[in-house]
Amino acid sequence: MKKRPNIILVTTDQHRGDCFGFEGRKVKTPHLDAFAERGTRFAHCTTANPICQPSRASILTGLYPLTHGVRDNGIDLPGETGENGWAGRLTAGGYETAFLGKAHFSTVRTFAPTGRPECQFSARDYDVASWFGPYMGFDHVELMLMGHFNLLPKAPPDVMHYEDWFFADGKGEEKLRAYAERLPPESGFNQSWHSALPPLWHTSTWCGDRAVEFIKEDHDEPFALWVSIPDPHTPFDAPEPWSRMHDPAAVDLPPHRTRDFTGRPWWHEASRVNEPVIENDEYRQIRANWSRPGQLPDEVLAEVIANYYGMVSLADHTFGRIVQAVREAGIEDETYIIFTSDHGDWLGDHGLLLKGPMHYDGLIRVGMLIAGPGIPQGAVVDQPVSLVDLHPTMLDLAGVADDRQRHGQSLMPVIRGEETRSHSFLEWHLAASRCGVELQLRTVRTPTRKLTVDLISEAGELYDLANDPYETRNCWDDPAYRDDRRQLMAHVAARPADELAEPLPVVGMA
Secondary structure (H helix, E strand, O other): OOOOOEEEEEEEOOOOOOOOHHHOOOOOOHHHHHHHHOOEEEEEEEOOOOOHHHHHHHHHHOOOHHHHOOOOOOOOOOHHHHHOOHHHHHHHOOOEEEEEEEOOOOOOOEOOOOOOOOOOOOHHHOOOOOOOOOEOOEOEEEEEOOOOHHHOOOOOOOOOHHHHHHHOOOOHHHHHHHHHOEEOOOOOOOOEOEEOOOHHHOHHHHHHHHHHHHHHOOOOOOEEEEEEOOOOOOOEOOEOOHHHOOOOOOOOOOOOOOOOOOOOOHHHHHHHHOOOOOOOHHHHHHHHHOOOOOOOOHHHHHHHHHHHHHHHHHHHHHHHHHHHHHHHOOOHHHEEEEEEEOOOOOOOHHHOOOOOOOOOHHHHEEEEEEEOOOOOOOEEEEEEEEHHHHHHHHHHHHOOOOOOOOOOOOOHHHHOOOOOOOOEEEEEEEOHHHHOOOEEEEEEEOOOEEEEEEOOOOOEEEEEOOOOOOOOOOOOOOHHHHHHHHHHHHHHHOOOHHHOOOOOOOOEOO
């Protein structure tokens, strides 16, 4: 192995921690299943925040959201904070660093130009034929504005690298019409359909293409590459044949899929029935078109899950191409590969879809796999870890020091059995513009318990994951769980208040 290894981080978007073949669900992920056998996987990895922008900022910086400042979507990660994330540290340490895919470090659907390359109004200020970074500490970037076709811009020049490629042959509008064509059968849910767009033009395919080309290049220095696949994020719009890969009659429906607010904290129902407080007319219309779904009938939910599984399988295929490219380049013995996602999706659990302030495991638990030189094969780590641990892990693997305090800790001592972890932690401040209620949520998860509390109202929920894995009974007020509640609340109280950043401006919606 070279003195300093290559490191590849591959992420998906909104990919539940149980939606892998090795987790027992009926989803086809052959490449990830094989990768889990040749590496180590973490059974209890949680996000730092259950939505995109805050979570991605935490992956990059190793900090919890209220410290890096991105408390919710619509808030841009400060440039200096991003540049001091793991990419910037590795760049300064002599690594060649690159980002390919959906970044979402900055807001796309902004109210006004922000000057960022990911801003819908400012993208035209960047000549994508010649501009490839630097951005947020990465030497080289090839970006997409949002990564989800329902939010694609009209056409160049309001594009980043993926959209420029998509429209380059002059058939972009024709492709978008194919994407929007809903092939039969209809799912019965407006955010899920069989798309007629050929897979060649899909975002996942493009991410795989660009990653394979990067890996094939001659690299004078060790490289650190983040490949960010935008699927299986909503809308659930897998192209054929991926959308047909899983029979809706054969997918696994959630064991507990009835919407029931009895015994839950007050915000569960309030966040579903209250209207978001949105002053901007454009974004009010966007929210109206993509409203919060109610509980779906089983036959509709099965169609949605089958399409979601198809998106997962296409992402799995893309991941397999990346692993194969590393093997063919002859660098497998000197390269670490990490796979994870930014957050999950309820996917019918408790009668819910998508994401929000109910921190059920389907939303907050993600897969985490790592393979490479010296990593135990076929091992499973049962200790709780977090996406904030990626920053120090990347630096640890590279042998690069950090001069700033991070919330995360390297995963390597855990992998080697030298260290134990007691819990993982996540936080989210929601304004009324998201779901009509203001919340300051903190969640602590152990392998057997999970607590969520709203610091404003002091209401909460506590679940016994060992005896109630589907989180059907809230034990917050149960005297038998008084000691559990006290211990978990002590972890919440341990969050240093002097590390909280001043609230940053909201510049858009997503």
